[in-house]
Amino acid sequence: MAQQRVIVVGGGLAGLAASVRIAEAGTPVDLFSLVPVKRSHSVCAQGGINACNEVARQQGYSEYEHFDETIYGGDFLADQHPVLEMANWAPRIIDLLDRMGVPFNRTNEGNRDLRLFGGSLFKRTHFAGATTGQQLIYALDEQVRRYEAEGKVSKYEFWEFLWPIIEDGKAVGIVAQDLRTMQIRSFRADAVVMATGGNGLVYGKSTQSVICTGAAAARCYQAGVWYGNPEMIQVHPTAIPGADKLRLMSESARGEGGRVWVPRKKGDTRNPKDIPEAERYYFLEERYPAYGNIVPRDIATREIFSVCVNDGLGVDGQNQVYLDLTHLAPDYLTKKLGGILEIYEKFVGADPRFSPMKIFPAVHYSMGGLWTTFTKGSYNPNDALTKHKSGSRAPINFDIGLGMQLGAPNNSMTNIPGIYAFGEVNFAYHGANRLGANALLSCIFDGLFCGVSVVNYIKNEAPSKKPADSVAQSVFDAAVASEQAKVKRLMDAVDPAGNRNVEVNPYAIGKELGDEMTAACTVVRGEARLKQCLGKLTELKDRYSRLKLADAATWTNQSMSYTRAMGDMLLIAEAIAKGALERRESRGAHYREDHTERDDANFMKTTRAVYDPASRTTTVDFVPIDASLIKPTARTYGKKEASAEPAKKPALAGV
Amino acid sequence: MISTFTNTDANSPLAAELAQRMANRKMAKEGRTIIFRIKRCDGPGKPSRWEDFKVPVPKNANVISCLQYIAANPVTAQGQQSTPVVWDSGCLEEVCGACTMVINGKVRQSCSCLIDDYAPGEGDVMTLEPMSKFPVIRDLWVDRERVFHNLKRVKAWVPIDGTYYLGGGPKESPQKQETRYKLSECMSCGCCLEACPQFNLEENKNEWDSAFIGAHAISQARLFNEHETGKQLKDDRLDVLMGPGGVNDCGNAQNCVKVCPKHIPLTESIAAIGRAVTVRAFTRFFKD
Numbered sequence: 001m002a003q004q005r006v007i008v009v010g011g012g013l014a015g016l017a018a019s020v021r022i023a024e025a026g027t028p029v030d031l032f033s034l035v036p037v038k039r040s041h042s043v044c045a046q047g048g049i050n051a052c053n054e055v056a057r058q059q060g061y062s063e064y065e066h067f068d069e070t071i072y073g074g075d076f077l078a079d080q081h082p083v084l085e086m087a088n089w090a091p092r093i094i095d096l097l098d099r100m101g102v103p104f105n106r107t108n109e110g111n112r113d114l115r116l117f118g119g120s121l122f123k124r125t126h127f128a129g130a131t132t133g134q135q136l137i138y139a140l141d142e143q144v145r146r147y148e149a150e151g152k153v154s155k156y157e158f159w160e161f162l163w164p165i166i167e168d169g170k171a172v173g174i175v176a177q178d179l180r181t182m183q184i185r186s187f188r189a190d191a192v193v194m195a196t197g198g199n200g201l202v203y204g205k206s207t208q209s210v211i212c213t214g215a216a217a218a219r220c221y222q223a224g225v226w227y228g229n230p231e232m233i234q235v236h237p238t239a240i241p242g243a244d245k246l247r248l249m250s251e252s253a254r255g256e257g258g259r260v261w262v263p264r265k266k267g268d269t270r271n272p273k274d275i276p277e278a279e280r281y282y283f284l285e286e287r288y289p290a291y292g293n294i295v296p297r298d299i300a301t302r303e304i305f306s307v308c309v310n311d312g313l314g315v316d317g318q319n320q321v322y323l324d325l326t327h328l329a330p331d332y333l334t335k336k337l338g339g340i341l342e343i344y345e346k347f348v349g350a351d352p353r354f355s356p357m358k359i360f361p362a363v364h365y366s367m368g369g370l371w372t373t374f375t376k377g378s379y380n381p382n383d384a385l386t387k388h389k390s391g392s393r394a395p396i397n398f399d400i401g402l403g404m405q406l407g408a409p410n411n412s413m414t415n416i417p418g419i420y421a422f423g424e425v426n427f428a429y430h431g432a433n434r435l436g437a438n439a440l441l442s443c444i445f446d447g448l449f450c451g452v453s454v455v456n457y458i459k460n461e462a463p464s465k466k467p468a469d470s471v472a473q474s475v476f477d478a479a480v481a482s483e484q485a486k487v488k489r490l491m492d493a494v495d496p497a498g499n500r501n502v503e504v505n506p507y508a509i510g511k512e513l514g515d516e517m518t519a520a521c522t523v524v525r526g527e528a529r530l531k532q533c534l535g536k537l538t539e540l541k542d543r544y545s546r547l548k549l550a551d552a553a554t555w556t557n558q559s560m561s562y563t564r565a566m567g568d569m570l571l572i573a574e575a576i577a578k579g580a581l582e583r584r585e586s587r588g589a590h591y592r593e594d595h596t597e598r599d600d601a602n603f604m605k606t607t608r609a610v611y612d613p614a615s616r617t618t619t620v621d622f623v624p625i626d627a628s629l630i631k632p633t634a635r636t637y638g639k640k641e642a643s644a645e646p647a648k649k650p651a652l653a654g655v
Numbered sequence: 656m657i658s659t660f661t662n663t664d665a666n667s668p669l670a671a672e673l674a675q676r677m678a679n680r681k682m683a684k685e686g687r688t689i690i691f692r693i694k695r696c697d698g699p700g701k702p703s704r705w706e707d708f709k710v711p712v713p714k715n716a717n718v719i720s721c722l723q724y725i726a727a728n729p730v731t732a733q734g735q736q737s738t739p740v741v742w743d744s745g746c747l748e749e750v751c752g753a754c755t756m757v758i759n760g761k762v763r764q765s766c767s768c769l770i771d772d773y774a775p776g777e778g779d780v781m782t783l784e785p786m787s788k789f790p791v792i793r794d795l796w797v798d799r800e801r802v803f804h805n806l807k808r809v810k811a812w813v814p815i816d817g818t819y820y821l822g823g824g825p826k827e828s829p830q831k832q833e834t835r836y837k838l839s840e841c842m843s844c845g846c847c848l849e850a851c852p853q854f855n856l857e858e859n860k861n862e863w864d865s866a867f868i869g870a871h872a873i874s875q876a877r878l879f880n881e882h883e884t885g886k887q888l889k890d891d892r893l894d895v896l897m898g899p900g901g902v903n904d905c906g907n908a909q910n911c912v913k914v915c916p917k918h919i920p921l922t923e924s925i926a927a928i929g930r931a932v933t934v935r936a937f938t939r940f941f942k943d
């Protein structure tokens with residue numbers, strides 16, 4: 001029998017970490033990516049990566065506290081056990097990255113420096129300048145290059161994943177296309193790890209890279225993989241508006257002491273530097289005295305939105321607020337935040353060290369993703385703990401296997417055996433809202449911890465039934481033929497029914513999709529608008545089915561790839577809108593103006609979206625979660641009622 | 656203004672260029688239309704041709720947003736139906752290195768190239784060409800596999816003992832971290848290679864291991880030689896860099912350092928590796 005192989009689709013942090021772990025176990029890996037893996041979207045991450053550490057520990061922090069923050073931050077929507085395991089593993093991940101040579105910022109004594117991040121009162125975020133994601137992906141890219149040089153990893157860069165091949169209910173390979181030659185072919189594998197990242201492009205402009213269409217996940221979804229919590233889309237409070245992209249201004253700007261404010265007086269056109277303190281409305285600090293500017297993202301976003309849209313206090317009468325760093329020493333800022341401040345200066349033309357930045361929320365991250373399962377670990381307190389706070393630490397240590405059982409084949413596996421989902425495309429860890437600097441952690445955790453599960457699956461489960469190697473070639477040929485037919489359909493002038501009223505511009509559909517989703521499915525959502533949105537999506541799907549490509553090239557046809565992805569994005573958009581419509585409550589990033597309260601009895605459940613191939617639509621139901629470790633409590637972050645009067649200035653975190 | 660982060664010497668040509676860009680930015684006219692003159696090529700071995708496109712310039716436009724406009728409206732300035740221009744991009748914030756091309760004769764990232772800086776007036780022309788040191792795939796998209804291949808040549812990684820838990824890495828002073836961080840920002844974009852007179856187009860992969868390796872890989876070798884564990888492979892790296900296509904092929908033209916978007920001290924790296932190679936040559940001479 002030929003050697004078993006694993007396919008990893010995606011070379012961001014999750015895919016690279018998985019490749020390293022699987023190759024290390026002696027299993028050859030075929031690694032697919034739209035772009036050279038070193039250029040994956042993970043390079044964009046700026047702020048850092050969370051983990052309990054010795055300093056925080058001595059101040060009363062613990063892995064358990066990190067777990068607790070993540071559950072609370074996610075508004076009690078995540079299954080709790082995987083989150084516990086991730087938090088317990090976090091310090092080991094930092095140590096490993098450190099050994100790989102990541103240039104983490106250092107203290108005078110040479111220890112790893114730490115910064116404050118949203119949703120925590122402890123410094124537990126590790127960082128490498130203001131380009132932490134770039135530095136982490138480079139370290140993993142280098143390790144993968146080492147395995148590549150040894151022949152254990154084969155890279156397929158500029159290859160697009162088109163379809164998972166499923167035989168007898170199990171993954172046996174994929175269909176992919178070379179984006180240069182446009183060759184479509186199949187690849188055999190005993191397990192397929194999807195690590196394809198987020199879906200920001202569904203919203204047109206977001207903080208994500210241009211390749212983040214979510215199409216790969218949408219294709220698995222159409223092939224029968226369930227999709228979890230599609231409606232949970234994070235809108236980041238601070239981004240820089242741009243013509244092609246909404247560039248992120250990292251939360252680290254606030255973690256290092258940045259303050260968000262607007263002039264108290266409507267239509268105040270003075271230079272911000274001339275507005276005295278008393279006439280500035282530091283609305284986050286006033287409304288959330290404990291957390292101030294570092295409240296979690298969904299909260300900051302809604303407050304900015306309400307100050308601009310409801311109160312009309314936006315700077316220059318537009319939807320924007322000040323993010324102010326000018327009270328901090330320029331040298332300090334250059335050292336801690338140089339990379340991100342340079343982005344602002346480069347694209348806006350003003351130096352944030354000397355004039356306050358103007359920012360507004362933007363679509364940023366998808367908590368939802370392919371649905372996955374896990375095997376519970378050994379930690380099982382008899383009584384669920386009440387909301388945990390430092391001082392009443394849970395009686396556990398950070399041993400391996402308390403949250404999830406190490407090596408259980410189904411960890412982070414989807415409902416289809418042999419298809420795994422790692423990283424942002426996995427719905428598991430962040431519930432209804434992700435805390436800053438927890439994404440990089442979840443990506444690497446998935447790759448390292450669940451990579452072992454993939455190896456065990458192919459050793460113990462896959463071959464006993466039907467190894468990919470023994471599956472008839474006709475299965476693979478049929479899958480290739482089906483993808484070739486889709487391409488032909490887009491190239492031909494007529495739609496499947498033979499109609500001639502063709503639509504020629506995929507970019508127009510893309511723009512309308514982005515505008516519609518941004519208007520209906522972001523900060524504030526409501527029944528009527530969501531229904532209207534679903535109507536619009538039906539119209540776009542219809543127009544899409546009559547599309548013809550302007551570029552008929554059979555060599556390197558980017559419009560082809562974009563247009564194909566558009567069809568898949570429309571289906572994900574529908575799942576997002578349907579999930580948002582059916583979830584008649586407010587939780588985390590999902591805020592319904594017509595159902596403003598959290599409703600645990602009905603909705604402390606995973607939204608499960610299932611694709612129905614016959615009607616080409618989404619059906620949604622709600623499945624219970626395992627919340628046996630921490631009892632849900634109200635998630636207020638100590639909010640005080642808003643007052644127009646200047647409040648006493650709270651102590652500033654981090655300064 | 657931009658020079659505040661890059662510590663550019665006020666008298667350098669770079670500072671003058673930045674000043675010019677800032678001046679352009681100030682006088683840029685709103686609502687103008689400019690011309691993109693783009694060098695196009697349908698695929699390897701196919702002839703190149705120039706095509707002009709008229710593009711209306713909104714506020715904050717960059718080269719990418721204009722290429723997106725052309726993709727949605729692929730009609731030339733002469734009114735002829737054409738095809739969307741093909742280009743490579745990713746992050747759109749100058750951190751992935753994908754979108755590198757030659758703009759108005761100079762290699763740089765297209766995502767961070769603001770139109771206001773270069774074409775402030777109505778009807779101004781901007782030219783876009785693919786990099787010339789790498790094979791063209793189509794239009795502005797080139798195949799930079801060699802950039803990554805050369806990282807393998809110098810074993811640009813830390814040879815760790817595997818991913819099992821073995822405690823943390825070595826302690827490091829903040830000064831050392833700053834040096835390594837700077838070197839580690841290299842995004843393999845290839846600007847330094849495009850500008851280098853010693854680095855030439857080489858389509859035959861068999862020649863890659865003897866052709867000039869390039870400033871980026873030399874600098875990466877330095878990065879890993881500076882790391883406590885990375886150092887273990889120092890001799891292997893230096894042996895490659897004193898062989899054919901190694902550091903001695905560098906003519907010290909210093910073009911590389913002038914175009915590096917991340918301001919990596921490439922000439923410093925080249926000098927440091929040059930010295931290390933000399934030392935290594937001596938020790939090898941006495942050992943062999």
Ligand SMILES: Cc1cc2nc3c(=O)[nH]c(=O)nc-3n(C[C@H](O)[C@H](O)[C@H](O)COP(=O)(O)OP(=O)(O)OC[C@H]3O[C@@H](n4cnc5c(N)ncnc54)[C@H](O)[C@@H]3O)c2cc1C
Nearest residue numbers: 010011012013014034042047048161197423424437439440
């Ligand atoms: C601007 C920004 C800043 C951020 N900052 C932070 C931060 O400070 N801390 C933090 O924790 N998180 C941060 N995040 C979130 C975090 O960066 C991402 O969630 C994370 O990097 C995702 O990694 P990934 O490995 O899942 O996917 P990605 O890095 O997105 O990689 C996806 C991979 O899949 C491949 N792929 C996709 N589709 C296909 C296909 N069809 N065929 C073949 N290959 C395909 C791509 O080529 C790519 O290699 C930030 C996000 C953004 C947008």
Ligand code: SF4
Nearest residue numbers: 851905906908909911
């Ligand atoms: S200094 Fe060396 S590497 Fe740099 S451009 Fe000149 S010849 Fe090339």
Ligand code: SF4
Nearest residue numbers: 841842844845847915
């Ligand atoms: S050294 Fe600079 S120019 Fe060369 S590849 Fe790296 S980032 Fe690009």
Ligand code: FES
Nearest residue numbers: 745747749752766
């Ligand atoms: S698109 Fe990433 S550097 Fe320009």
